[in-house]
Amino acid sequence: xxxxxxxxxxxRAEIEGLLERAQRFKRRPIEPRLKDRTIALVFFNPSLRTRxxxxxxxxxxxxxxxxxxxxxxAWPIEFEEGIAMDGEPEEHIQEVARVLxxxxxxxxxxxxxxxxxxxxxxxxxxxxxxxxxxxxPVVNLETITHPxxxxxxxxxxxxxxxxxxxxxxxxxxxxxxxxLNTAVANSAVLIASKLGMDVTLxxxxxEYHLDERYLDAARKSAxxxxxxxxITYDIKSAYExxxxxYAKSWGAIPYFGRWEQEKPIRDRHKHFIVDEQKxxxxxxxxxxxxxxxxxxxxxxxxxIDSPASMVIDEAENRLHVQKAVMDVLANGW
Amino acid sequence: xxxxxxxxxxxRAEIEGLLERAQRFKRRPIEPRLKDRTIALVFFNPSLRTRxxxxxxxxxxxxxxxxxxxxxxAWPIEFEEGIAMDGEPEEHIQEVARVLxxxxxxxxxxxxxxxxxxxxxxxxxxxxxxxxxxxxPVVNLETITHPxxxxxxxxxxxxxxxxxxxxxxxxxxxxxxxxLNTAVANSAVLIASKLGMDVTLxxxxxEYHLDERYLDAARKSAxxxxxxxxITYDIKSAYExxxxxYAKSWGAIPYFGRWEQEKPIRDRHKHFIVDEQKxxxxxxxxxxxxxxxxxxxxxxxxxIDSPASMVIDEAENRLHVQKAVMDVLANGW
Amino acid sequence: xxxxxxxxxxxRAEIEGLLERAQRFKRRPIEPRLKDRTIALVFFNPSLRTRxxxxxxxxxxxxxxxxxxxxxxAWPIEFEEGIAMDGEPEEHIQEVARVLxxxxxxxxxxxxxxxxxxxxxxxxxxxxxxxxxxxxPVVNLETITHPxxxxxxxxxxxxxxxxxxxxxxxxxxxxxxxxLNTAVANSAVLIASKLGMDVTLxxxxxEYHLDERYLDAARKSAxxxxxxxxITYDIKSAYExxxxxYAKSWGAIPYFGRWEQEKPIRDRHKHFIVDEQKxxxxxxxxxxxxxxxxxxxxxxxxxIDSPASMVIDEAENRLHVQKAVMDVLANGW
Numbered sequence: 001x002x003x004x005x006x007x008x009x010x011x012r013a014e015i016e017g018l019l020e021r022a023q024r025f026k027r028r029p030i031e032p033r034l035k036d037r038t039i040a041l042v043f044f045n046p047s048l049r050t051r052x053x054x055x056x057x058x059x060x061x062x063x064x065x066x067x068x069x070x071x072x073x074a075w076p077i078e079f080e081e082g083i084a085m086d087g088e089p090e091e092h093i094q095e096v097a098r099v100l101x102x103x104x105x106x107x108x109x110x111x112x113x114x115x116x117x118x119x120x121x122x123x124x125x126x127x128x129x130x131x132x133x134x135x136x137p138v139v140n141l142e143t144i145t146h147p148x149x150x151x152x153x154x155x156x157x158x159x160x161x162x163x164x165x166x167x168x169x170x171x172x173x174x175x176x177x178x179x180l181n182t183a184v185a186n187s188a189v190l191i192a193s194k195l196g197m198d199v200t201l202x203x204x205x206x207e208y209h210l211d212e213r214y215l216d217a218a219r220k221s222a223x224x225x226x227x228x229x230x231i232t233y234d235i236k237s238a239y240e241x242x243x244x245x246y247a248k249s250w251g252a253i254p255y256f257g258r259w260e261q262e263k264p265i266r267d268r269h270k271h272f273i274v275d276e277q278k279x280x281x282x283x284x285x286x287x288x289x290x291x292x293x294x295x296x297x298x299x300x301x302x303x304i305d306s307p308a309s310m311v312i313d314e315a316e317n318r319l320h321v322q323k324a325v326m327d328v329l330a331n332g333w
Numbered sequence: 334x335x336x337x338x339x340x341x342x343x344x345r346a347e348i349e350g351l352l353e354r355a356q357r358f359k360r361r362p363i364e365p366r367l368k369d370r371t372i373a374l375v376f377f378n379p380s381l382r383t384r385x386x387x388x389x390x391x392x393x394x395x396x397x398x399x400x401x402x403x404x405x406x407a408w409p410i411e412f413e414e415g416i417a418m419d420g421e422p423e424e425h426i427q428e429v430a431r432v433l434x435x436x437x438x439x440x441x442x443x444x445x446x447x448x449x450x451x452x453x454x455x456x457x458x459x460x461x462x463x464x465x466x467x468x469x470p471v472v473n474l475e476t477i478t479h480p481x482x483x484x485x486x487x488x489x490x491x492x493x494x495x496x497x498x499x500x501x502x503x504x505x506x507x508x509x510x511x512x513l514n515t516a517v518a519n520s521a522v523l524i525a526s527k528l529g530m531d532v533t534l535x536x537x538x539x540e541y542h543l544d545e546r547y548l549d550a551a552r553k554s555a556x557x558x559x560x561x562x563x564i565t566y567d568i569k570s571a572y573e574x575x576x577x578x579y580a581k582s583w584g585a586i587p588y589f590g591r592w593e594q595e596k597p598i599r600d601r602h603k604h605f606i607v608d609e610q611k612x613x614x615x616x617x618x619x620x621x622x623x624x625x626x627x628x629x630x631x632x633x634x635x636x637i638d639s640p641a642s643m644v645i646d647e648a649e650n651r652l653h654v655q656k657a658v659m660d661v662l663a664n665g666w
Numbered sequence: 667x668x669x670x671x672x673x674x675x676x677x678r679a680e681i682e683g684l685l686e687r688a689q690r691f692k693r694r695p696i697e698p699r700l701k702d703r704t705i706a707l708v709f710f711n712p713s714l715r716t717r718x719x720x721x722x723x724x725x726x727x728x729x730x731x732x733x734x735x736x737x738x739x740a741w742p743i744e745f746e747e748g749i750a751m752d753g754e755p756e757e758h759i760q761e762v763a764r765v766l767x768x769x770x771x772x773x774x775x776x777x778x779x780x781x782x783x784x785x786x787x788x789x790x791x792x793x794x795x796x797x798x799x800x801x802x803p804v805v806n807l808e809t810i811t812h813p814x815x816x817x818x819x820x821x822x823x824x825x826x827x828x829x830x831x832x833x834x835x836x837x838x839x840x841x842x843x844x845x846l847n848t849a850v851a852n853s854a855v856l857i858a859s860k861l862g863m864d865v866t867l868x869x870x871x872x873e874y875h876l877d878e879r880y881l882d883a884a885r886k887s888a889x890x891x892x893x894x895x896x897i898t899y900d901i902k903s904a905y906e907x908x909x910x911x912y913a914k915s916w917g918a919i920p921y922f923g924r925w926e927q928e929k930p931i932r933d934r935h936k937h938f939i940v941d942e943q944k945x946x947x948x949x950x951x952x953x954x955x956x957x958x959x960x961x962x963x964x965x966x967x968x969x970i971d972s973p974a975s976m977v978i979d980e981a982e983n984r985l986h987v988q989k990a991v992m993d994v995l996a997n998g999w
Contacts, residue, residue, distance in 0.1 A: 030369050036696050038722045048429070052399050052436050056371045059397045064725045066718050084962040086843050091958030095977065096714070099957065102982035103718050177419050291432065292424030296417040311428065316435035363702050381762070385732050385769050389704045392730045510752050624765065625757030629750040644761065649768035 003131050003138045004325050007147045007187070008217050012194050012225075017333065019155050021324035022317070025060075033327045034063030040104035041141065042068045044111040044126060049291060049315055050141050050148070054108060057323040066104065070096075079125045093126075097133035106330055107134050110141035112181055116257040122211060137329040139322075145214070146183045149290050150191035151321035156314040157195075157244055160286055165196035165225065167243040168283070172235075173203040174298040175270040179251025179259050184290045186214040188246050193221035193229055201231045202238035204269040207252040207262075235272070239281035247274045247289045247298050274299040279308065288314050336464050336471045337658050340480045340520070341550050345527050345558075350666065352488050354657035355650070358393075366660045367396030373437035374474065375401045377444040377459060382624060382648055383474050383481070387441060390656040399437065403429075412458045426459075430466035439663055440467050443474035445514055449590040455544060470662040472655075478547070479516045482623050483524035484654035489647040490528075490577055493619055498529035498558065500576040501616070505568075506536040507631040508603040512584025512592050517623045519547040521579050526554035526562055534564045535571035537602040540585040540595075568605070572614035580607045580622045580631050607632040612641065621647050669797050669804045670991050673813045673853070674883050678860050678891075683999065685821050687990035688983070691726075699993045700729030706770035707807065708734045710777040710792060715957060716807050716814070719984040720774060727989055732770065736762075745791045759792075763799035772996055773800050776807035778847055782923040788877060803995040805988075811880070812849045815956050816857035817987035822980040823861075823910055826952055831862035831891065833909040834949070838901075839869035840964040841936040845917025845925050850956045852880040854912050859887035859895055867897045868904035870935040873918040873928075901938070905947035913940045913955045913964050940965040945974065954980050 007015060025031070039058050041051065051067060058065040070077050077096055078089035085092065100107055109130050113121035127143045140147050157164055169192035171185060189210065192199045199222055203209065209231065219229045232238050239245065255262035273296075279285060287303050288310040295301055304311060340348060358364070372391050374384065384400060391398040403410050410429055411422035418425065433440055442463050446454035460476045473480050490497055502525035504518060522543065525532045532555055536542065542564065552562045565571050572578065588595035606629075612618060620636050621643040628634055637644060673681060691697070705724050707717065717733065724731040736743050743762055744755035751758065766773055775796050779787035793809045806813050823830055835858040837851060855876065858865045865888055869875065875897065885895045898904050905911065921928035939962075945951060953969050954976040961967055970977060 036726070038725065040718065048401065048403070048424070049432060052373065052401065052433070055399050056397070056436050059371065060369070064722070066721050068714065068718065070714070078961075082962070082967060085960035086963050090960065091714070092961050094961075095957055095959065095981075098978045099715060099981040100718070102978065103722050103985060291428055293428065294418035294423065295411075295425050295427075296415070297419050301415060312431045312435065315428075315432040319436060381734060381736070381757070382765060382769075385706065385734065385766070388732050389730070389769050392704065393702070624761055626761065627751035627756065628744075628758050628760075629748070630752050634748060645764045645768065648761075648765040652769060 001137055002329060004147060004329060005127060005131055005138065005140045006145050007150050007190055007194060015151070015154070015194060018151060018321065018324045018328065019158065021327060022151065022155055022320040025323045026320040029060050032062035034058060034061035034330060037063040037105040037330060038066060038103060039063055039106045039108065039326065040066050040068060040100050041108040042070065042110070043141070044070060047110060047141070049318055050110060053319040054141070054322055057319050058326065061323055061326065079129045093129035094133050097130050098135065101135040104136060106137050106139065106326060108139040108141045109143070111143050113144055115179060115251065118211070118253045118256040121256070122213070139325060139329065142183055144183050144186065145190065146187045146290070148318060148322050148325065149184055150187040151325070152314050152317040153188065153246070153288065154191050154195055155317045155321055156288065156310045159313065160310060161243060166227065167197050168200065168241050169197040169244045169246065170200045170202055170238050170242040171246050171248065172238065172272060172274065173208050174247045174249045174272045174274065175266060176249035176294060176298060179262060180249050182210055182250040182253070185248045185250050186210055188248065189218040189229065190214060190221070193218040193225070193227065196225040196227060198227045199229045200238050201229070202235065203231070203233065204272065205233055207254050207265065208250070211253060235278060236281060239278050242282040242285040244286050244288065245274060245279065245282060247287070249298060273297065274303050276300065276302050279303055286310055291315055334470055335662060337480060337662060338460060338464055338471065338473045339478050340483050340523055340527060348484070348487070348527060351484060351654065351657045351661065352491065354660060355484065355488050355653040358656045359653040362393045365395035367391060367394035367663060370396040370438040370663060371399060371436060372396055372439045372441065372659065373399050373401060373433050374441045375403065375443070376474070377403060380443060380474070382651055383443060386651040387474070387655055390652050391659065394656055394659065412462045426462035427466050430463050431468065434468040437469060439470050439472065439659060441472040441474045442476070444476050446477055448512060448584065451544070451586045451589040454589070455546070472658060472662065475516055477516050477519065478523065479520045479623070481651060481655050481658065482517055483520040484658070485647050485650040486521065486579070486621065487524050487528055488650045488654055489621065489643045492646065493643060494576060499560065500530050501533065501574050502530040502577045502579065503533045503535055503571050503575045504579050504581065505571065505605060505607065506541050507580045507582045507605045507607065508599060509582035509627060509631060512588070512595060512599070513582050515543055515583040515586070518581045518583050519543055521581065522551040522562065523547060523554070526551040526558070526560065529558040529560060531560045532562045533571050534562070535568065536564070536566065537605065538566055540587050540598065541583070544586060568611060569614060572611050575615040575618040577619045577621065578607060578612065578615060580620070582631060606630065607636050609633065609635050612636055619643055624648055667803055668995065670813060670995060671793060671797055671804065671806045672811050673816055673856055673860060681817070681820070681860060684817060684987065684990045684994065685824065687993060688817065688821055688986040691989045692986040695726045698728035700724060700727035700996060703729040703771040703996060704732060704769060705729055705772045705774065705992065706732045706734060706766050707774045708736060708776070709807070710736055713776060713807070715981055715984055716776060720807070720988055723985050723989040723992065727992065745795045759795035760799050763796050764801065767801040770802060772803050772805065772992060774805040774807045775809070777809050779810055781845060781917065784877070784919045784922040788879070805991060805995065808849055810849050810852065811856065812853045812956070814984060814988050814991065815850055816853040817991070818980050818983040819854065819912070819954065820857050820861055821983045821987055822954065822976045823952070825979065826976060827909060832893065833863050834866065834907050835863040835910045835912065836866045836868055836904050836908040837912050837914065838904065838938060838940065839874050840913045840915045840938045840940065841932060842915035842960060842964060845928060845932070846915050848876055848916040848919070851914045851916050852876055854914065855884040855895065856880060856887070859884040859891070859893065862891040862893060864893045865895045866904050867895070868901065869899065870938065871899055873920050873931065874916070877919060901944060902947060905944050908948040908951040910952045910954065911940060911945065911948060913953070915964060939963065940969050942966065942968050945969055952976055957981050
C-alpha cells in the first residue's frame, strides 16, 4: 500500500505516468475506476478548489466522497502519543484513522501549519499521523507541501510548453497582507526541478528562503536532470528569459510565531507584484498561481487576464491529476 | 447559454412551459436528464429547503451536487472590480466563477442582501458577478428575488385553482421581529401578475412598498394580461374576494441601515397576522407562505393547519420546479 | 410505518433479526435496497462516525444522503406547540418534519440533551417532534439513547462471544473532564439485558445511577431472560468474572445545570479508568467503548491496544447495523 504524501516519494517516471493518466481522464472524464469505493476527505482548513475538484473527480470515477471537517462538524483530534487526553481533543488520531479506514477506501487530509513554530510544523504531524495509522492509502490535500497542486501545475505547463527540460521556471515570492503557508512554494520548486526545468527562486532576502529540506531535494533533482536551482533577490535577472513565472506569497520561516516583527519587512516588498513590466523581461513567459489569488496585490489584472495566464487551466487540471492519483492508489499502476 | 436569475427574463409562455415540465417530473421523478453532470450550489446564507430540494432533485435527475459555503467552508470572495485586494477577501469572483465553471455544468447561488443600503443591495452584485463570469448557466437560489419560489407558488396555485387568470392574489405583509429580505415579496407580485392574476399588495403604509423595479414589472405584466396591480393599506378590502392570500414579512426599504428606527413602526402592525377572521372575508381563499414561517406571529395555527393551507405542497413543489429549470438550462427546451 | 427511536420499542426477536441482516450486509456490502431513495440526516450536534457510516451505508444501498445541520447551515427550529414564535427559532418542527418528509424517504436525527434540566432532556423533544410530525420513518442518531450504537455493540459482542445469554456485561462509569450524555450508558444496559446478559452497572455512587426509565426496562429485560441487573460501587467485584467491560463517562443526573458542584465529586473518581490491573480480574474479558475515547483518561493505551479491545470493530459495525435498520424501515422485514 502506498500513500501520496509528497512527490519526493515518487520517481520522475512515476510522476510522468500520473500526468499521462491525467491527460487520459481529461479526454474521457467518466470511467468507473472507483465504483463502490468511498473516499473520505478530511479538511482541517477551508477549501474551494480542493473540495470541489475531489468531489467531482470521485463522482466521475463512480466513487463516493464523504467530507469531514474535524473541529467544526466533528471532534477535535489528538496527535501526540502516550499522553493522558485531559485537554480539548476528544479522540486520538489512532482511532480516527483506523475507524475511517473501515469506512473508506482512501483518505484525503488537508491540515495547514499552525505558524507558531516551524520546527513543529515541519513535522507534519496530522498527515503523518493519518499515514501511520490508516490502513488505506492517504492523500495530501495540502499540509506543508501541496503535491496535487504540483501535478496540476506540471500538467498545465506541459500542455503549453510540451517538453519542460531546460525551460526556465521562476518561483517569485509576492506580497500578501498576511503570512502564508510555504506549501505551494515548496511544491513548486520540487516539481519544476523534478521535471527537468531550470529553477530560480526569487525572494526579497535570505529570510524568505524555503526550508532546506525542499531546497536540497530540488537541488538534487535539478542536478540529476543536468539543471540547477538558483536563488536570487534580483527581480530583473530572475525574470529575464523565464518561460514560466509562478507567483506565491509565504511567511518568512525565521519569524514564525512573531509575525508582528516580520510585517514591516514584508511591507517593504510590495513591488514584487507580478506586472506587465516584469513579464516583458521574460521569454514570452507564461504566468500562473495556485489560487486563491489577490488581484492587484500579487498580480495585476493585466497579467492575470492575459493569454499568458494559466491560472484557470491549472485549477481545472487539479480535477484531472487528482483522478489519476486516486486511480493509481486504489487500483495500482 | 441562458441563466435563470429572475422570471422577468422569461416570457409567460416559457414560465408555463417550465411548470408543465415540473408537473411531468412530479409524476415521474427519476429521469437521467443530468447524468454525469455536476451542479455547484453556492450558499452565502443558510438554507434548509433550497439545499435539500436541489440536492434531491439533482440526484433524481442522475446528477451530482456539490455544496459550497464561502466564508465558512471556503474563502471570502471579492466582487468589486479593478481594486487592490488588500482586505479580507482572498479571491475574486472572476476566478471563483471561472474555476467553478470548469468543475460544474450549472451553478446555483444564494446571496441575501446586506440590509445596510438598499441602493447597494438592489445591484445584486454577487449573483450578477457569477452570471457575468461563469461560462455555465447560473441559477438564482434567492438573492433580491426568489424565482424558484415563484415557480413553486405558481405550480401549487395551478394544482388547486386550475387557470389563474382573473383570480385575486393578495400578498400581505406580516409582522416579524426582525426586518427580512424583500425577495419573496418581489417575486410573489412578479409571478402572480405574469400568470394573469389580479394582484393586491397589502402593507401597513407607503414605507413598506416594494422597490419600483418590481412593482413596475408587475404592473406591466398585469396590464398585458388585462388585469391590475393594486396597493392598499386596508386589510378588509384586501382580503375580500381573495382566492389566494400569500403572507410575507419584509423590512421597510427607507429604513435600511437604521433598523432601530423602523422597529417601533413595525411593532405597531402585529395585527397583520393572517387569522381565521381575515380568511373568512375571502372567497374561500387559499393560504400560503414560502417557509420558514413563525406560527402565531405571521399566521395562526388554525389557518396554517387548515385545508386551505398550501405551505407544505408549495415546499414540495420546489423540488419539481427546480428540476424543470435545471433540465431546461442544461439541455434546452 | 415504524420509527427506530429506541430498542425498547423492539422485541428481542426483532433485534436479533436486525443483527442477522447486518451480518448479511457485512458479507455483501453492495445491494440496491435504497435505490432512488433519499435519507435526510439532521445533525443538531457534531458527528464523525455516525455521519460517515450513515453516508457510506446509504450509498452502498444505492440511496442518497442529505446532511442538514440546523442552527449552522439551516434555521433554528421551534419544538414547543401553540406558542407565538417571537424568539429565535424561525421555523416550527411541524413544518420542518412535514417538508423533509416530502423530500426524503427516511429522516435521521441527532440531538443531544442540553444538560440544564434532566426533566426537560428526558422528554427528548426534538426526536419526539420529528417522530410525531414526519410522515416517513425517523431514526435516532443519538439523543438520550443511542440505539444504533447498541446494535453495533451487540453485533460485535456476538462476533466475539457467540451466544450472549448468561455472559457477564459490566458497564463501568469512567472519569472525563466534562459531564457527558448518559445516552450510550442507557443504551448499553438496555441492549445487554435485552440479549440475555447478566448486567452490572459500576459507578462511583448513587448520584451516578442512570434514569430509572432505563434501569427499569433493563431490569425487566434481564428478568425476562432469567438474568439480573446489578448496581455496584465496588470496582473489584464488578470486574470479577466479566466477559465484557464497556466503558463510558456520564454526568450525574442530580447535578444537571450545576456542574461546578459535581466537578469535585467527579474528580475524586479518576481511578475508575480501565487498566490492565482491573482487566486481569475479568474472565479474559473483552473491552469496548463507543468512541470518541480519551486515551489514558478513560482507558489505558495498554488495554485499548490489546487484542481484547473491540473498539474499532464496534465502530465498523455501526455501518452494517445501520444499513439493516434503514432497510427494514424502508422496505419492511
